[in-house]
Amino acid sequence: MKVMAQMSMVMNLDKCIGCHTCSVTCKQAWTNRTGVEYVWFNNVETRPGVGYPRTYEDQEKWGGGWVRTKRGRLKLRSGGRLNKLAHIFSNPNLPGVHDYYEPWTYDYDMLLNTPAGEQTPVARPKSLLTGQDMKISWSANWDDDLGGSVETMQDDPILKKMSEQVHAEFEQAFMFYLPRICEHCLNPSCVASCPSGAMYKRVEDGIVLVDQDKCRGWRMCVSGCPYKKVYFNHKTGKAEKCTLCYPRIEVGLPTVCSETCVGRLRYLGLVLYDVDRVAEAASVENEHELLDAQRDVILDPFDPEVIEAAARDGIPSDWIEAAQNSPIYKLIKQYRVALPLHPEYRTMPMVWYIPPLSPVVDVITGSGNDGEDARNLFAAIEKLRIPIEYLAELFTAGDTKPVDASLRKLAAMRSYMRGINLEEGRDESIAQTVGMTGTEIEEMYRLLAIAKYNDRYVIPAAHAETARELDELACSLDYEGGPGMGGPNRFGTSSGHPVPVAVENFHALANRQTSDRSAVTGRVNLLNWDGNGSTDGLFPPDAHGEVDGEHLEGEHLDADPRGGGGVGDHGPGDENRGG
Amino acid sequence: MNPLSMLLWVAFPYAAAAVFIVGHIWRYRYDKFGWTTRSSQTYENRLLRWGSPMFHFGILCVLVGHAVGLLIPQEWLFAIGINETMYHIGATVLGTAAAVFTLVGLVILIYRRRTVGPVFLATTRMDKVMYVFLGATLFFGTLATFSYQLFGTGYNYRETISPWVRSIILFQPQPELMAQAPLFFQIHALCATALFLLWPFTRLVHVFSAPVQYLFRPYIVYRSRDEHRSGTRATRRGWDPVAAPNPQRLRRP
Ligand code: HEM
Ligand code: SF4
Ligand code: SF4
Numbered sequence: 001m002k003v004m005a006q007m008s009m010v011m012n013l014d015k016c017i018g019c020h021t022c023s024v025t026c027k028q029a030w031t032n033r034t035g036v037e038y039v040w041f042n043n044v045e046t047r048p049g050v051g052y053p054r055t056y057e058d059q060e061k062w063g064g065g066w067v068r069t070k071r072g073r074l075k076l077r078s079g080g081r082l083n084k085l086a087h088i089f090s091n092p093n094l095p096g097v098h099d100y101y102e103p104w105t106y107d108y109d110m111l112l113n114t115p116a117g118e119q120t121p122v123a124r125p126k127s128l129l130t131g132q133d134m135k136i137s138w139s140a141n142w143d144d145d146l147g148g149s150v151e152t153m154q155d156d157p158i159l160k161k162m163s164e165q166v167h168a169e170f171e172q173a174f175m176f177y178l179p180r181i182c183e184h185c186l187n188p189s190c191v192a193s194c195p196s197g198a199m200y201k202r203v204e205d206g207i208v209l210v211d212q213d214k215c216r217g218w219r220m221c222v223s224g225c226p227y228k229k230v231y232f233n234h235k236t237g238k239a240e241k242c243t244l245c246y247p248r249i250e251v252g253l254p255t256v257c258s259e260t261c262v263g264r265l266r267y268l269g270l271v272l273y274d275v276d277r278v279a280e281a282a283s284v285e286n287e288h289e290l291l292d293a294q295r296d297v298i299l300d301p302f303d304p305e306v307i308e309a310a311a312r313d314g315i316p317s318d319w320i321e322a323a324q325n326s327p328i329y330k331l332i333k334q335y336r337v338a339l340p341l342h343p344e345y346r347t348m349p350m351v352w353y354i355p356p357l358s359p360v361v362d363v364i365t366g367s368g369n370d371g372e373d374a375r376n377l378f379a380a381i382e383k384l385r386i387p388i389e390y391l392a393e394l395f396t397a398g399d400t401k402p403v404d405a406s407l408r409k410l411a412a413m414r415s416y417m418r419g420i421n422l423e424e425g426r427d428e429s430i431a432q433t434v435g436m437t438g439t440e441i442e443e444m445y446r447l448l449a450i451a452k453y454n455d456r457y458v459i460p461a462a463h464a465e466t467a468r469e470l471d472e473l474a475c476s477l478d479y480e481g482g483p484g485m486g487g488p489n490r491f492g493t494s495s496g497h498p499v500p501v502a503v504e505n506f507h508a509l510a511n512r513q514t515s516d517r518s519a520v521t522g523r524v525n526l527l528n529w530d531g532n533g534s535t536d537g538l539f540p541p542d543a544h545g546e547v548d549g550e551h552l553e554g555e556h557l558d559a560d561p562r563g564g565g566g567v568g569d570h571g572p573g574d575e576n577r578g579g
Numbered sequence: 580m581n582p583l584s585m586l587l588w589v590a591f592p593y594a595a596a597a598v599f600i601v602g603h604i605w606r607y608r609y610d611k612f613g614w615t616t617r618s619s620q621t622y623e624n625r626l627l628r629w630g631s632p633m634f635h636f637g638i639l640c641v642l643v644g645h646a647v648g649l650l651i652p653q654e655w656l657f658a659i660g661i662n663e664t665m666y667h668i669g670a671t672v673l674g675t676a677a678a679v680f681t682l683v684g685l686v687i688l689i690y691r692r693r694t695v696g697p698v699f700l701a702t703t704r705m706d707k708v709m710y711v712f713l714g715a716t717l718f719f720g721t722l723a724t725f726s727y728q729l730f731g732t733g734y735n736y737r738e739t740i741s742p743w744v745r746s747i748i749l750f751q752p753q754p755e756l757m758a759q760a761p762l763f764f765q766i767h768a769l770c771a772t773a774l775f776l777l778w779p780f781t782r783l784v785h786v787f788s789a790p791v792q793y794l795f796r797p798y799i800v801y802r803s804r805d806e807h808r809s810g811t812r813a814t815r816r817g818w819d820p821v822a823a824p825n826p827q828r829l830r831r832p
Contacts, residue, residue: 090631191800219621
């Protein structure tokens with residue numbers, strides 16, 4: 001057994017309102033530069049839908065992830081090492097920019113500089129690739145809220161797997177949002193595809209990164225990732241990907257997408273896993289067993305043997321403690337309500353999802369029945385096979401049993417807590433039908449519905465011994481007019497020294513959380529925003545020169561029931577209505 | 580020996596070699612971040628799918644051909660039983676095929692660079708200069724092969740050009756060998772020398788990162804946070820890590 005720690009995320013899909021705040025703040029922090037205009041490290045897809053990039057889940061076409069050979073070993077779906085090198089001059093599986101979308105801006109100048117005249121001036125869309133006028137015909141979320149999906153929905157690779165009749169019924173039944181970031185997989189096929197060895201999984205916290213100094217632009221990682229979460233910066237010629245906001249994680253702050261999530265539905269924490277067993281778990285024959293195999297790789301942080309092995313393998317004691325308090329461990333292993341996205345890609349993804357119960361509740365209440373009654377809910381889960389099959393294609397390689405189990409637990413929580421709120425008492429029998437105890441249900445309710453900030457994010461800071469390294473990590477980002485000798489363009493815009501990501505000192509930031517004034521001045525910097533108060537420049541100063549928004553101070557610490565309203569009008573997020 | 584031939588066949592090659600070597604070291608230390616193929620495949624793949632493999636497989640064959648033709652003395656090949664006619668036919672046939680492949684590939688690539696909007700916009704000035712010299716080198720090389728070898732009487736460059744190359748490498752330059760070579764070969768050599776001079780400052784540096792190590796490393800790379808200080812430069816003075824002084828050094832020996 002070799003124990004490693006993995007920083008992981010769980011998203012509670014019931015609470016996602018599809019507001020794209022996470023995507024926008026992530027973009028603002030990481031990809032608001034030339035070369036990555038089309039890149040969304042975090043994107044939110046409406047399902048059913050084709051996703052971003054279009055139909056990325058169709059691995060027959062894109063060749064991402066691993067497959068199991070007849071001899072029971074794993075090989076990259078798009079071919080082994082020699083095959084990769086033979087196709088290095090033109091990668092047959094690489095998505096083009098147009099599979100994402102052609103990025104654009106508007107000719108705003110036109111609005112300002114057109115002389116007064118008859119017609120109102122218009123700002124035409126201009127392509128950011130060619131500078132020419134263009135017709136906008138796709139984007140990262142073109143089929144948002146099923147918009148235009150009559151035309152595109154049949155291309156959804158998941159729906160394609162399901163039968164025609166299913167397809168027809170589905171259109172009337174079900175819609176939900178799927179926010180996606182890099183999965184920071186335990187068995188990352190992007191890393192395995194990188195010919196230069198520039199991509200790596202960090203030993204300390206399992207974050208998967210691209211070393212910008214070692215990347216040579218062979219662009220094999222982009223096609224190797226089945227989730228299409230490595231992107232090619234077409235300006236610098238290097239691969240970039242979600243960094244799990246490592247500069248924030250290292251000082252104990254949640255990622256930007258988590259911090260700013262309106263639904264407060266993201267959970268961050270450590271799990272300990274046995275790295276020696278990853279390959280074996282990823283190559284079990286039956287796809288339906290991948291979920292349990294992955295659960296088994298995750299170790300029990302309370303087991304004395306695991307604790308001893310972890311200490312032996314250099315995991316500091318406060319990290320072991322953080323793993324014990326981890327919401328991720330609870331959701332994946334204890335309550336077993338969270339499920340991985342596409343385990344059949346065999347990359348062992350580590351961003352898991354709690355499937356949405358709300359569509360089921362909607363169907364019940366829509367038919368005039370009581371959507372909080374346990375019997376109604378269980379019956380509906382039995383009956384609503386199509387949505388559940390769809391969820392199963394996403395989360396369990398098509399096996400509906402784990403999805404059923406997870407939804408039944410959420411349903412049980414809903415009715416059990418209703419009983420308490422209506423002072424009808426604690427109905428243990430509801431808990432028992434899903435194999436839990438009433439106390440467990442109440443604990444799960446605290447985590448999922450009350451969802452206090454400190455329960456959602458249990459992030460141990462990186463160790464001080466290594467703190468000096470933190471702001472000089474390998475994931476550098478260039479910016480226009482950077483300090484490259486002779487200016488940009490001599491060897492291409494990418495030339496020159498990498499500019500360190502973390503310009504501010506993040507320890508100063510940690511201190512800021514306890515002080516009442518912003519220490520970082522001058523510009524809007526969401527990467528550094530801890531959700532405390534407002535970040536400078538976000539709001540214009542009011543008449544007294546005070547920055548607005550100061551009164552927000554500390555509110556995130558307390559997701560109190562009144563403030564929590566409106567997040568989800570259905571689902572566990574709302575259980576606290578009566579309380 | 581006349582000064583022009585000294586300049587062209589001794590001074591210039593050595594200057595180019597010096598710039599080539601020092602330039603690469605400098606570029607690698609200063610600009611690892613800019614060391615990339617700057618692939619343009621995301622913009623366009625219809626033409627690249629043909630042009631790039633044709634060009635690359637072609638030019639790699641050309642490189643191997645040059646290594647054999649220029650670096651291995653003909654006597655060595657005679658010794659293993661490859662006589663002049665065999666070599667000549669082999670080199671001409673394979674060389675012509677490789678040249679055609681390379682040139683067609685290059686034409687596709689250049690056509691693509693010019694006509695595909697986003698690719699053209701992503702072309703730097705250095706790219707253009709590089710293409711001029713790369714194209715000229717390939718063009719005159721092919722012209723020489725065609726006019727002397729394929730349609731001419733055949734020119735045994737292994738008695739002049741090859742020894743000249745080796746004389747340069749062995750620091751005993753013999754410019755007179757090159758001075759008597761036919762014009763197209765001379766122009767070809769000069770263009771190539773100029774290309775080497777430019778090499779470290781163009782995207783051609785990617786050739787030195789050809790990822791052969793991929794065949795031998797484990798699939799999943801793990802790296803510790805401690806190992807990866809940004810590799811481009813040494814820690815700047817005044818930014819050394821905070822660490823306790825070494826008490827060992829207080830002791831007298
Ligand atoms: C040794 C192995 C080599 C490898 C693995 C390699 C790989 C690559 C790759 C991946 C690209 C980017 C193609 C794209 O997606 O746009 C590229 C471009 C290019 N390579 Fe190579 N290359 C090699 C050798 C060479 C050599 C020997 C030369 C010429 C002397 C060369 C000249 C070029 C040129 C000119 C381009 C730019 C093509 C364009 O117009 O886009 N390469 N190479
Ligand atoms: S999801 Fe992330 S870690 Fe997994 S293969 Fe894709 S880029 Fe790599
Ligand atoms: S609710 Fe949260 S996860 Fe969903 S779109 Fe909004 S910010 Fe993103």
